[in-house]
Amino acid sequence: MGYFGRLKQAVSGFFPAHTREDKNTKTAENTASPRGLPNIHILATGGTIAGRQTGAGPHYQAGEQGIEALIGAVPTMRGLANISSEQVTNIGSQDMDEKTWLKLVHRVNELLTRADVDGIIITHGTDTLEETAYFLDLTVPSGKPVVLVGAMRPANAVGADGPANLFDAVVVASSPDSAARGVLVAMNGNVFEARDVTKVSTTAVQAFAAPNFGPLGQVHDGRVFYWRSSDHRADHTSARQHPEFDVSGLDMLPAVGIVYGHANAPALPVTALVEAQYRGIVSAGVGNGNLYHEVLAALADAASRGIAVVRSSRVAAGPTMRGIELDDARYGFVAAGTLNPQKARVLLQLALTRTQEPGEIQKMFDYC
Numbered sequence: 001m002g003y004f005g006r007l008k009q010a011v012s013g014f015f016p017a018h019t020r021e022d023k024n025t026k027t028a029e030n031t032a033s034p035r036g037l038p039n040i041h042i043l044a045t046g047g048t049i050a051g052r053q054t055g056a057g058p059h060y061q062a063g064e065q066g067i068e069a070l071i072g073a074v075p076t077m078r079g080l081a082n083i084s085s086e087q088v089t090n091i092g093s094q095d096m097d098e099k100t101w102l103k104l105v106h107r108v109n110e111l112l113t114r115a116d117v118d119g120i121i122i123t124h125g126t127d128t129l130e131e132t133a134y135f136l137d138l139t140v141p142s143g144k145p146v147v148l149v150g151a152m153r154p155a156n157a158v159g160a161d162g163p164a165n166l167f168d169a170v171v172v173a174s175s176p177d178s179a180a181r182g183v184l185v186a187m188n189g190n191v192f193e194a195r196d197v198t199k200v201s202t203t204a205v206q207a208f209a210a211p212n213f214g215p216l217g218q219v220h221d222g223r224v225f226y227w228r229s230s231d232h233r234a235d236h237t238s239a240r241q242h243p244e245f246d247v248s249g250l251d252m253l254p255a256v257g258i259v260y261g262h263a264n265a266p267a268l269p270v271t272a273l274v275e276a277q278y279r280g281i282v283s284a285g286v287g288n289g290n291l292y293h294e295v296l297a298a299l300a301d302a303a304s305r306g307i308a309v310v311r312s313s314r315v316a317a318g319p320t321m322r323g324i325e326l327d328d329a330r331y332g333f334v335a336a337g338t339l340n341p342q343k344a345r346v347l348l349q350l351a352l353t354r355t356q357e358p359g360e361i362q363k364m365f366d367y368c
Protein backbone atom coordinates (compact mmCIF):
# COMPACT_ATOMS: atom_id res chain seq x y z
CA MET A 1 0.00 0.00 0.00
CA GLY A 2 1.33 3.46 -0.94
CA TYR A 3 2.19 6.28 1.42
CA PHE A 4 -1.17 8.00 0.95
CA GLY A 5 -3.00 4.68 1.22
CA ARG A 6 -1.35 3.96 4.55
CA LEU A 7 -2.07 7.45 5.76
CA LYS A 8 -5.67 7.21 4.59
CA GLN A 9 -6.09 3.98 6.52
CA ALA A 10 -4.63 5.62 9.59
CA VAL A 11 -6.94 8.62 9.35
CA SER A 12 -9.98 7.01 7.71
CA GLY A 13 -13.02 9.14 8.24
CA PHE A 14 -10.90 12.27 8.11
CA PHE A 15 -10.51 12.33 4.34
CA PRO A 16 -12.91 14.63 2.48
CA ALA A 17 -14.83 13.31 -0.50
CA HIS A 18 -13.04 14.49 -3.62
CA THR A 19 -14.70 15.38 -6.85
CA ARG A 20 -12.06 13.82 -9.02
CA GLU A 21 -11.54 10.10 -9.16
CA ASP A 22 -8.48 9.09 -7.23
CA LYS A 23 -7.49 6.42 -9.71
CA ASN A 24 -3.84 5.84 -9.11
CA THR A 25 -3.84 6.43 -5.40
CA LYS A 26 -6.48 3.71 -5.18
CA THR A 27 -4.71 1.21 -7.35
CA ALA A 28 -1.03 1.82 -6.65
CA GLU A 29 0.32 -0.77 -4.27
CA ASN A 30 3.37 1.10 -3.18
CA THR A 31 6.76 -0.14 -2.33
CA ALA A 32 7.77 0.83 1.19
CA SER A 33 9.12 4.37 1.02
CA PRO A 34 12.34 5.05 2.89
CA ARG A 35 11.75 6.68 6.31
CA GLY A 36 7.98 6.36 5.85
CA LEU A 37 7.92 9.64 3.93
CA PRO A 38 6.14 10.26 0.63
CA ASN A 39 8.23 10.05 -2.53
CA ILE A 40 8.03 13.36 -4.37
CA HIS A 41 9.58 13.78 -7.79
CA ILE A 42 10.46 17.26 -9.09
CA LEU A 43 10.40 18.03 -12.80
CA ALA A 44 12.28 21.26 -13.48
CA THR A 45 11.53 23.49 -16.46
CA GLY A 46 13.30 26.78 -15.61
CA GLY A 47 11.82 30.22 -14.96
CA THR A 48 12.80 32.91 -12.50
CA ILE A 49 12.83 30.34 -9.70
CA ALA A 50 15.94 29.06 -11.51
CA GLY A 51 17.04 32.55 -12.53
CA ARG A 52 20.31 34.29 -11.75
CA GLN A 53 21.16 37.96 -11.35
CA THR A 54 24.42 38.61 -13.07
CA GLY A 55 25.57 42.04 -11.92
CA ALA A 56 24.77 44.45 -9.13
CA GLY A 57 21.62 45.66 -10.88
CA PRO A 58 18.21 44.02 -11.12
CA HIS A 59 18.84 42.46 -14.52
CA TYR A 60 18.63 38.67 -14.49
CA GLN A 61 18.28 35.67 -16.74
CA ALA A 62 15.55 33.07 -16.14
CA GLY A 63 16.32 29.34 -16.38
CA GLU A 64 20.00 29.49 -15.35
CA GLN A 65 20.23 27.17 -12.34
CA GLY A 66 19.77 23.42 -12.34
CA ILE A 67 17.24 21.70 -10.11
CA GLU A 68 19.93 20.26 -7.81
CA ALA A 69 20.98 23.79 -6.84
CA LEU A 70 17.36 24.75 -6.10
CA ILE A 71 16.86 21.69 -3.94
CA GLY A 72 20.19 22.30 -2.22
CA ALA A 73 18.96 25.74 -1.15
CA VAL A 74 16.08 24.17 0.81
CA PRO A 75 17.61 21.29 2.81
CA THR A 76 14.63 21.15 5.19
CA MET A 77 12.41 19.78 2.42
CA ARG A 78 14.15 16.45 2.89
CA GLY A 79 12.51 16.22 6.31
CA LEU A 80 9.12 16.19 4.58
CA ALA A 81 9.64 13.81 1.69
CA ASN A 82 12.08 11.64 -0.21
CA ILE A 83 13.01 13.97 -3.03
CA SER A 84 14.10 12.95 -6.51
CA SER A 85 14.35 15.21 -9.52
CA GLU A 86 15.09 15.65 -13.19
CA GLN A 87 15.64 18.59 -15.49
CA VAL A 88 13.06 18.52 -18.31
CA THR A 89 14.21 21.81 -19.82
CA ASN A 90 15.59 25.12 -18.51
CA ILE A 91 13.80 28.00 -20.21
CA GLY A 92 11.98 31.21 -19.50
CA SER A 93 8.32 30.23 -19.64
CA GLN A 94 7.65 32.76 -22.41
CA ASP A 95 9.26 30.06 -24.55
CA MET A 96 7.03 27.25 -23.27
CA ASP A 97 5.55 25.36 -26.21
CA GLU A 98 3.25 22.46 -26.99
CA LYS A 99 6.15 20.10 -27.62
CA THR A 100 7.31 20.68 -24.04
CA TRP A 101 3.74 20.41 -22.69
CA LEU A 102 3.38 17.03 -24.37
CA LYS A 103 6.80 15.90 -23.15
CA LEU A 104 5.81 16.98 -19.63
CA VAL A 105 2.42 15.29 -19.62
CA HIS A 106 3.83 12.04 -21.01
CA ARG A 107 6.48 12.05 -18.26
CA VAL A 108 4.01 13.04 -15.52
CA ASN A 109 1.57 10.28 -16.50
CA GLU A 110 4.38 7.74 -16.71
CA LEU A 111 5.69 8.71 -13.26
CA LEU A 112 2.28 8.76 -11.58
CA THR A 113 1.47 5.19 -12.58
CA ARG A 114 4.53 4.12 -10.58
CA ALA A 115 3.94 2.84 -7.08
CA ASP A 116 7.08 4.56 -5.80
CA VAL A 117 5.95 8.07 -6.83
CA ASP A 118 3.44 9.74 -4.50
CA GLY A 119 3.40 13.22 -5.98
CA ILE A 120 5.01 15.51 -8.52
CA ILE A 121 6.25 19.08 -8.38
CA ILE A 122 6.95 21.07 -11.52
CA THR A 123 9.14 24.15 -11.25
CA HIS A 124 8.11 26.65 -13.91
CA GLY A 125 8.39 30.27 -14.95
CA THR A 126 5.46 32.31 -13.74
CA ASP A 127 4.61 33.96 -17.07
CA THR A 128 2.82 30.97 -18.59
CA LEU A 129 2.60 28.76 -15.50
CA GLU A 130 -1.19 28.96 -15.48
CA GLU A 131 -1.42 27.57 -19.01
CA THR A 132 0.83 24.59 -18.31
CA ALA A 133 -1.05 23.95 -15.06
CA TYR A 134 -4.43 23.92 -16.81
CA PHE A 135 -3.12 21.81 -19.68
CA LEU A 136 -1.92 19.19 -17.18
CA ASP A 137 -5.16 19.53 -15.20
CA LEU A 138 -7.04 18.42 -18.30
CA THR A 139 -4.66 15.64 -19.32
CA VAL A 140 -3.44 13.94 -16.13
CA PRO A 141 -5.94 11.34 -14.90
CA SER A 142 -4.13 10.47 -11.68
CA GLY A 143 -5.44 11.71 -8.35
CA LYS A 144 -1.93 11.94 -6.91
CA PRO A 145 -0.87 15.53 -6.18
CA VAL A 146 0.70 17.50 -9.03
CA VAL A 147 1.91 20.94 -7.93
CA LEU A 148 3.37 23.74 -10.05
CA VAL A 149 5.60 26.30 -8.41
CA GLY A 150 7.59 29.35 -9.50
CA ALA A 151 9.10 32.50 -8.10
CA MET A 152 9.09 36.19 -8.85
CA ARG A 153 12.67 36.86 -7.76
CA PRO A 154 15.70 35.06 -9.14
CA ALA A 155 17.36 32.40 -7.02
CA ASN A 156 20.29 34.62 -5.96
CA ALA A 157 18.27 37.83 -5.37
CA VAL A 158 17.95 39.44 -1.96
CA GLY A 159 14.69 38.09 -0.54
CA ALA A 160 14.36 35.35 -3.15
CA ASP A 161 10.91 33.78 -2.86
CA GLY A 162 11.78 30.56 -4.69
CA PRO A 163 13.10 28.58 -1.70
CA ALA A 164 9.97 29.27 0.40
CA ASN A 165 7.68 28.52 -2.53
CA LEU A 166 9.53 25.27 -3.28
CA PHE A 167 9.32 24.23 0.36
CA ASP A 168 5.57 24.98 0.31
CA ALA A 169 5.19 22.96 -2.88
CA VAL A 170 6.75 19.97 -1.13
CA VAL A 171 4.35 20.49 1.78
CA VAL A 172 1.39 20.53 -0.63
CA ALA A 173 2.56 17.57 -2.74
CA SER A 174 3.26 15.54 0.42
CA SER A 175 -0.16 16.09 1.96
CA PRO A 176 -2.79 13.37 1.47
CA ASP A 177 -5.36 16.16 1.52
CA SER A 178 -3.98 17.42 -1.78
CA ALA A 179 -4.96 14.23 -3.59
CA ALA A 180 -7.71 14.29 -6.22
CA ARG A 181 -7.94 18.09 -6.37
CA GLY A 182 -6.63 18.40 -9.90
CA VAL A 183 -3.37 20.16 -10.65
CA LEU A 184 -2.42 22.73 -8.00
CA VAL A 185 -0.26 25.85 -7.91
CA ALA A 186 1.71 26.80 -4.78
CA MET A 187 2.79 30.45 -4.73
CA ASN A 188 3.53 32.86 -1.89
CA GLY A 189 1.73 30.82 0.77
CA ASN A 190 -1.39 30.21 -1.31
CA VAL A 191 -2.64 27.06 -3.01
CA PHE A 192 -4.66 27.58 -6.17
CA GLU A 193 -6.49 25.28 -8.54
CA ALA A 194 -5.14 25.24 -12.08
CA ARG A 195 -8.41 26.30 -13.69
CA ASP A 196 -8.87 29.63 -11.98
CA VAL A 197 -5.35 30.73 -11.10
CA THR A 198 -3.86 33.56 -13.11
CA LYS A 199 -0.89 35.89 -12.91
CA VAL A 200 -2.07 39.31 -11.75
CA SER A 201 1.18 41.20 -11.14
CA THR A 202 4.22 41.57 -13.35
CA THR A 203 6.55 42.10 -10.39
CA ALA A 204 5.02 41.51 -6.93
CA VAL A 205 5.73 38.29 -5.03
CA GLN A 206 1.95 38.09 -4.52
CA ALA A 207 1.73 37.59 -8.27
CA PHE A 208 -1.11 35.08 -8.51
CA ALA A 209 -4.80 35.14 -7.73
CA ALA A 210 -7.89 33.09 -8.45
CA PRO A 211 -10.23 35.93 -9.43
CA ASN A 212 -13.45 33.94 -9.62
CA PHE A 213 -13.27 31.41 -6.82
CA GLY A 214 -10.34 32.40 -4.60
CA PRO A 215 -7.48 30.22 -3.39
CA LEU A 216 -8.17 26.63 -2.40
CA GLY A 217 -6.08 26.97 0.72
CA GLN A 218 -2.91 28.20 2.31
CA VAL A 219 0.38 26.86 3.59
CA HIS A 220 1.49 27.84 7.08
CA ASP A 221 4.47 26.57 9.02
CA GLY A 222 4.91 23.44 6.95
CA ARG A 223 1.22 22.48 6.82
CA VAL A 224 -1.39 22.96 4.12
CA PHE A 225 -4.92 24.01 5.04
CA TYR A 226 -7.71 23.70 2.48
CA TRP A 227 -10.66 26.05 2.81
CA ARG A 228 -12.89 24.53 0.18
CA SER A 229 -13.32 21.75 -2.38
CA SER A 230 -12.29 22.08 -6.02
CA ASP A 231 -15.92 22.26 -7.16
CA HIS A 232 -16.17 25.53 -9.07
CA ARG A 233 -19.35 25.14 -11.06
CA ALA A 234 -21.17 28.39 -10.75
CA ASP A 235 -24.23 26.87 -9.10
CA HIS A 236 -22.22 24.47 -6.90
CA THR A 237 -25.00 21.94 -7.38
CA SER A 238 -22.82 19.11 -8.52
CA ALA A 239 -19.27 17.94 -8.51
CA ARG A 240 -16.87 19.21 -11.09
CA GLN A 241 -17.02 17.10 -14.20
CA HIS A 242 -13.54 16.41 -15.38
CA PRO A 243 -13.34 14.74 -18.77
CA GLU A 244 -9.70 13.87 -19.23
CA PHE A 245 -8.14 14.32 -22.59
CA ASP A 246 -5.94 11.44 -23.67
CA VAL A 247 -2.96 12.99 -25.41
CA SER A 248 -0.78 9.88 -25.23
CA GLY A 249 -0.72 9.45 -29.01
CA LEU A 250 -0.20 13.13 -29.87
CA ASP A 251 2.95 14.99 -30.80
CA MET A 252 1.22 18.26 -31.63
CA LEU A 253 -2.02 20.10 -30.84
CA PRO A 254 -4.51 21.87 -33.13
CA ALA A 255 -3.60 25.49 -33.92
CA VAL A 256 -5.69 28.00 -31.95
CA GLY A 257 -5.06 31.74 -31.87
CA ILE A 258 -6.24 34.55 -29.60
CA VAL A 259 -7.50 37.92 -30.84
CA TYR A 260 -7.55 40.83 -28.39
CA GLY A 261 -10.60 43.11 -28.28
CA HIS A 262 -10.53 46.90 -27.91
CA ALA A 263 -12.32 50.00 -29.14
CA ASN A 264 -12.25 50.29 -32.94
CA ALA A 265 -10.61 46.84 -33.26
CA PRO A 266 -9.74 45.72 -36.80
CA ALA A 267 -10.84 42.39 -38.30
CA LEU A 268 -7.30 41.83 -39.56
CA PRO A 269 -6.06 39.47 -36.80
CA VAL A 270 -9.14 37.25 -37.35
CA THR A 271 -8.74 37.15 -41.12
CA ALA A 272 -5.01 36.42 -40.71
CA LEU A 273 -5.77 33.38 -38.51
CA VAL A 274 -8.42 32.17 -40.97
CA GLU A 275 -5.98 32.51 -43.87
CA ALA A 276 -3.33 30.67 -41.85
CA GLN A 277 -5.84 27.81 -41.48
CA TYR A 278 -6.07 27.91 -37.71
CA ARG A 279 -8.68 25.46 -36.46
CA GLY A 280 -9.84 27.64 -33.59
CA ILE A 281 -9.96 31.28 -32.51
CA VAL A 282 -10.44 32.59 -28.98
CA SER A 283 -11.67 36.13 -28.67
CA ALA A 284 -10.46 38.11 -25.66
CA GLY A 285 -13.47 40.37 -26.00
CA VAL A 286 -14.51 43.45 -24.06
CA GLY A 287 -16.88 43.28 -21.09
CA ASN A 288 -19.03 40.16 -21.25
CA GLY A 289 -17.07 38.98 -24.29
CA ASN A 290 -18.46 41.66 -26.58
CA LEU A 291 -16.98 42.33 -30.00
CA TYR A 292 -16.44 45.38 -32.16
CA HIS A 293 -18.86 44.98 -35.09
CA GLU A 294 -16.13 44.37 -37.70
CA VAL A 295 -14.56 41.68 -35.52
CA LEU A 296 -18.00 40.13 -34.91
CA ALA A 297 -18.58 39.89 -38.66
CA ALA A 298 -15.14 38.33 -39.22
CA LEU A 299 -15.62 35.80 -36.42
CA ALA A 300 -19.11 34.90 -37.65
CA ASP A 301 -17.60 34.31 -41.08
CA ALA A 302 -14.85 32.16 -39.53
CA ALA A 303 -17.44 30.09 -37.63
CA SER A 304 -19.48 29.61 -40.81
CA ARG A 305 -16.33 28.11 -42.40
CA GLY A 306 -16.10 25.52 -39.59
CA ILE A 307 -13.46 27.28 -37.48
CA ALA A 308 -14.25 26.92 -33.77
CA VAL A 309 -14.80 30.36 -32.22
CA VAL A 310 -14.78 30.81 -28.44
CA ARG A 311 -15.77 34.08 -26.81
CA SER A 312 -13.81 34.92 -23.66
CA SER A 313 -13.12 38.32 -22.09
CA ARG A 314 -10.14 40.55 -21.43
CA VAL A 315 -11.81 41.45 -18.09
CA ALA A 316 -10.06 39.82 -15.14
CA ALA A 317 -13.05 38.25 -13.41
CA GLY A 318 -16.58 37.06 -14.07
CA PRO A 319 -17.96 34.69 -16.68
CA THR A 320 -18.45 35.28 -20.38
CA MET A 321 -22.10 34.26 -20.50
CA ARG A 322 -23.66 32.37 -23.38
CA GLY A 323 -26.45 34.17 -25.23
CA ILE A 324 -26.80 37.16 -22.89
CA GLU A 325 -25.48 40.12 -24.88
CA LEU A 326 -24.65 38.20 -28.01
CA ASP A 327 -26.60 35.40 -29.70
CA ASP A 328 -23.97 32.65 -29.66
CA ALA A 329 -26.33 30.07 -31.15
CA ARG A 330 -26.97 32.30 -34.16
CA TYR A 331 -23.28 32.78 -34.88
CA GLY A 332 -22.13 29.27 -33.96
CA PHE A 333 -19.95 30.60 -31.12
CA VAL A 334 -18.95 28.98 -27.85
CA ALA A 335 -18.95 30.99 -24.59
CA ALA A 336 -15.92 30.50 -22.33
CA GLY A 337 -17.61 30.95 -18.94
CA THR A 338 -14.99 31.79 -16.32
CA LEU A 339 -12.02 30.65 -18.38
CA ASN A 340 -9.71 33.51 -19.30
CA PRO A 341 -8.56 33.70 -22.94
CA GLN A 342 -5.27 31.85 -22.44
CA LYS A 343 -7.01 29.00 -20.57
CA ALA A 344 -9.84 28.95 -23.12
CA ARG A 345 -7.18 28.48 -25.77
CA VAL A 346 -5.79 25.43 -23.94
CA LEU A 347 -9.22 23.84 -23.58
CA LEU A 348 -10.13 24.60 -27.19
CA GLN A 349 -6.92 22.97 -28.42
CA LEU A 350 -7.79 19.82 -26.49
CA ALA A 351 -11.48 19.95 -27.45
CA LEU A 352 -10.48 20.09 -31.11
CA THR A 353 -8.67 16.77 -30.74
CA ARG A 354 -12.17 15.31 -30.29
CA THR A 355 -14.63 17.41 -32.25
CA GLN A 356 -15.09 20.60 -34.27
CA GLU A 357 -18.79 20.82 -33.43
CA PRO A 358 -19.64 24.00 -31.44
CA GLY A 359 -22.39 22.35 -29.38
CA GLU A 360 -20.04 19.59 -28.22
CA ILE A 361 -17.29 22.10 -27.53
CA GLN A 362 -19.71 24.27 -25.53
CA LYS A 363 -20.46 21.27 -23.29
CA MET A 364 -16.75 20.90 -22.56
CA PHE A 365 -16.52 24.59 -21.66
CA ASP A 366 -19.53 24.20 -19.39
CA TYR A 367 -17.99 21.33 -17.46
CA CYS A 368 -14.18 21.56 -17.64
Ligand code: SIN
Pocket residue numbers: 046047048049062091092093094124125126127128150151152153
Ligand atom coordinates in the same frame (compact mmCIF):
# COMPACT_ATOMS: atom_id res chain seq x y z
C1 SIN B 1 9.35 33.11 -16.74
O1 SIN B 1 8.14 32.99 -16.80
O2 SIN B 1 10.11 32.18 -17.05
C2 SIN B 1 9.97 34.39 -16.32
C3 SIN B 1 9.24 35.07 -15.24
C4 SIN B 1 9.10 34.29 -13.96
O3 SIN B 1 9.38 33.12 -13.85
O4 SIN B 1 8.66 34.92 -12.98
